[in-house]
Amino acid sequence: MTEQLMLAAVSHGPNDLRLEKRPVPAIGPGEVLLKTVSASICGTDLRILHGAHRKYPPGTERIPGHEMVGDVALLGAGAAGATMGDRVFVAPNMGCGRCRQCVSGNNNLCADYQAIGITIDGAFAEYVRLPAAALLQGNLIPLAKGVDPAAASMIEPFACVLRGQDAVDVRPGDVVLVMGAGPIGAMHILLARMRGAARVIVSDLSPERIAMAPRFGADRAVNPAQEDLKAVVAAESGGEGADVIIVAAPSHAAQQSALELAALGGRINLFGGLPKDRPNIAFDSNLVHYRELRVTGTTACSTDDCRRAASIVSSGRVDLSAVITARYPLREVREAMALAENGTSLKVVLEPGS
Numbered sequence: 001m002t003e004q005l006m007l008a009a010v011s012h013g014p015n016d017l018r019l020e021k022r023p024v025p026a027i028g029p030g031e032v033l034l035k036t037v038s039a040s041i042c043g044t045d046l047r048i049l050h051g052a053h054r055k056y057p058p059g060t061e062r063i064p065g066h067e068m069v070g071d072v073a074l075l076g077a078g079a080a081g082a083t084m085g086d087r088v089f090v091a092p093n094m095g096c097g098r099c100r101q102c103v104s105g106n107n108n109l110c111a112d113y114q115a116i117g118i119t120i121d122g123a124f125a126e127y128v129r130l131p132a133a134a135l136l137q138g139n140l141i142p143l144a145k146g147v148d149p150a151a152a153s154m155i156e157p158f159a160c161v162l163r164g165q166d167a168v169d170v171r172p173g174d175v176v177l178v179m180g181a182g183p184i185g186a187m188h189i190l191l192a193r194m195r196g197a198a199r200v201i202v203s204d205l206s207p208e209r210i211a212m213a214p215r216f217g218a219d220r221a222v223n224p225a226q227e228d229l230k231a232v233v234a235a236e237s238g239g240e241g242a243d244v245i246i247v248a249a250p251s252h253a254a255q256q257s258a259l260e261l262a263a264l265g266g267r268i269n270l271f272g273g274l275p276k277d278r279p280n281i282a283f284d285s286n287l288v289h290y291r292e293l294r295v296t297g298t299t300a301c302s303t304d305d306c307r308r309a310a311s312i313v314s315s316g317r318v319d320l321s322a323v324i325t326a327r328y329p330l331r332e333v334r335e336a337m338a339l340a341e342n343g344t345s346l347k348v349v350l351e352p353g354s
Contacts, residue, residue, distance in 0.1 A: 007352065008063050008125035009333040014051025019331060022063075022125070027076045030132030032140070034070030036352045037087070038153040039123035041340040042067055049337060055118050065123030065350070066092040066116050067156045069149040072140075073127065081135040089155045090123075090130065091139040091306035092116045107137070108163075108300040124333060126352045138303055144314035150349040151321040152313060154187075158320060159301035159309035161187040161271075165195065167296040168244050168267035172196030177233060177242035177261060178218075180249030180272060181209040183346040186216045186323045188246050188271075193217040194317055197244075199236050203229050204249070208344035215322060233261050241266060248272050252281050259287045259295075267294045323347045329354045 004024045009017055027033050047053045048064045056062065072086045082088065094114045095107030102110050114133065116122045121129065134140060143152050161184060170176060176197045178188045181204035192200050193216075202218040204210050205225055213221035222232050233242050241263035247254045250272045258268050274281070288295060301309075312318050325345040328336035330352040340348040 006126035007330055008121075009065075009330065010061060010063055011048055011056060012061055013058065015049065017049055017334065017337070019333065024127045025121070025129035027074060027129050028132075029077045030079050030135060031076040032072055032079050032082050032130045032135060033074035034068075034088070034090070034128045034130060035073040036068060036070045036123050036126055036128055038069045038149040039065045039350045039352065040067040040150070040153040040157075041336060041348045041350065042157065044118070046337065046341050053118075063121040063123075063125050064117045065125070066118055067153050068092075068116070068123035068128065069143065069153045070123070070128060076132075079132070079135055081138070082140050086140075087143050087149065088140045089143055089152050089306070089310050090116065090134070091141060091159075091301075091303045092118070092122075092156055093300065093303065094131070094133045094137055094139060097133070097137065105304055106302055108302045108305075124330065124350060124352075126330070138307070141307055141310045143310070147314055148321045150324055150327055150351065151319065152310075153349060154183075154320045154323060154347060155306060155309050155313055156301065157184060158187050158191070158313065158318070159305040160184070160298070161191055162309050162312070163301045163305045164188070164246060164269045164271045164298045165191055167298050168246070168269045168294070170195045170197060170244050173198045174243040175199045175233075175237040175240070175263070176201070176244045176246070178202045179245065179247045179251070179254040179258065180204060181206065181213045181218075181221065182248070183323050184271065185209075185248040186213070186346055187320070188248055189213065189216040189218050190318050190320075190322075192244075194312070201233060201236055201242070203254075206343055209346075212346065229257070230261060237263065240264070243267065245269070246271050250274055252278070256281050256283070259284055259293065262291065262293050265292050265294075268296065270295065270297045273299070324349055327351050327354075
């Protein structure tokens with residue numbers, strides 16, 4: 001019997017991403033084979049491309065891609081929780097299921113996790129094998145009919161955004177400042193609007209991204225190199241400062257200035273991590289103390305975050321398709337990665353079936 005082959009983008013090391021023909025994955029009991037419909041490119045994928053991800057040590061050959069939508073193509077014996085032909089979004093992280101973090105619902109903080117495209121082969125391929133743990137832990141999430149699969153492939157980063165805004169309790173009437181107008185910043189604007197923010201301000205150094213911000217609902221879009229961001233926040237908040245600040249960029253200056261831009265009792269989420277070799281900022285703890293600020297951090301998302309995010313997207317309350325800059329067939333993955341990295345685009349999506 002002739003072995004069935006598929007096209008896949010395979011990481012062989014730093015800056016060595018190869019298009020290859022690979023065998024379609026065989027599945028075992030309790031597993032499922034998905035035919036990839038859409039896979040969006042993440043900053044994590046770019047770190048993997050350049051050899052800067054700890055789960056891709058030297059010598060690793062693996063298929064990246066962890067933001068995906070697929071159709072159930074094959075079910076292993078005893079597989080439960082999926083039906084042939086279902087279109088599903090996949091929450092990528094699978095915790096050990098036993099540790100304190102998993103038991104409490106925070107499987108994103110599990111120290112012994114597995115994840116598609118990170119520790120096992122992912123979605124930059126025509127087919128993906130999902131282990132039994134993905135079905136048992138509820139990682140396959142059905143999508144409502146009519147949802148754009150390219151937009152739905154971004155449910156995972158949107159779930160990270162949802163977790164970040166939960167941490168700072170974005171409420172109706174809030175003045176929200178989003179620092180960083182990339183794809184994550186765009187999603188923060190969309191979600192803050194859905195949650196009833198009275199004013200949404202966004203800041204970024206990219207003219208292209210500043211120009212795009214109003215389409216997502218930003219009331220003011222500011223380049224802090226050209227305008228006084230503190231003055232803009234004061235004008236938009238009646239001199240009070242921002243009720244919520246989300247630092248959605250890996251910027252030392254943005255994290256430091258957030259403390260000065262917040263209103264009394266303001267809530268700050270350090271959403272974007274800093275480089276691991278330079279993680280420190282000058283932190284004025286007196287501002288936190290005397291102004292009763294709440295400073296939080298969030299990382300990744302849990303499976304429950306993904307389920308809630310999928311419900312929002314399926315309901316049509318938030319349309320993530322507006323965040324898509326371009327769609328590429330898998331054979332043009334190199335061009336897609338270059339566009340995703342150029343700093344002017346937002347989300348770039350691969351469509352392996354096209």
